[in-house]
Amino acid sequence: MESIVAYELGPLPEKITGGCLCGSLKYEAHFPENHDFKDNSGTCQCTQCRRSTSHLFFIWQKVPFSHFKWTSPSTDSLKNFYCTPGNARGFCSSCGTFLYWRREGGPNINIPIGTIDPLYLFGEGWEDSGGEVPKNGFGRALANGCGGHEWTRNEIAGVTDELELVGAGPKGRGERVEAE
Template sequence: MAHRQQSTTCQCEQCRKNTGALIFYSHQLPKSAVDFTSKETLKLYSATPHFERGFCSNCGGLLFWQRDSGANICLTVGCFDRPVLEKYGPLLTSAKRHLFCDRQITGVTDHLRGNRYPGDDE
């Protein structure tokens, strides 16, 4: 993980429902630093304008989300293999940027440290 950018959480309803988790963790990297081993099973879906999510067509696993015009990709922390998680776990789970905090579930995610944004930070 030569490009150590930052991990982010999102508390919007769409991320909550798509991941089945109360809080969604992703790790942002430049798109140029990411290469998928099998593009054949990589499928894209856009539920909202200017954003898309990437899935594995074999297992349905959510792999990432990205802006149409952005230079970065936000990989789901849970999609990494165990050796990566064991090596970079603290980096991947120490989010300093928290999005859509106006939709947080009180008492569940209000303990998070870092910059909190009511919506997106861009």
């Protein structure tokens, strides 16, 4: 889709890795060759996403579920919470990190940007990546906001309503009917 702001995404990753705060859950996601990093970057300011991320909004990069896999030896600490039936909010029951939003049976998984490893997000340790990751990582490609913003009716005046990230894509896109 056409984005409102002509964002330069910079280099595009072929994959990312990430995980939870305590380290018991780690994942890897590979991007399809034609992955649209703009269309798959969005945010939600619904009250459910605020509470489950404990932040002003949920910022994601969406990938095909078939391209996402767990790489930690165990996923025992992974739990799903359902605020809306069929919509899983995955989290680590050891440390509390919110790890995904996913419509069960749907084709995609929405990965919270904050769980992506620092190497990919902003280039921490890029010198040791053998050329895979550029100096500043892939943050712009992963979190550009061009794909749209849900529940902007919940914007906080003077706080979330004039952010460049939220201005980058259409507001009010894909609002889901959710109990709040």
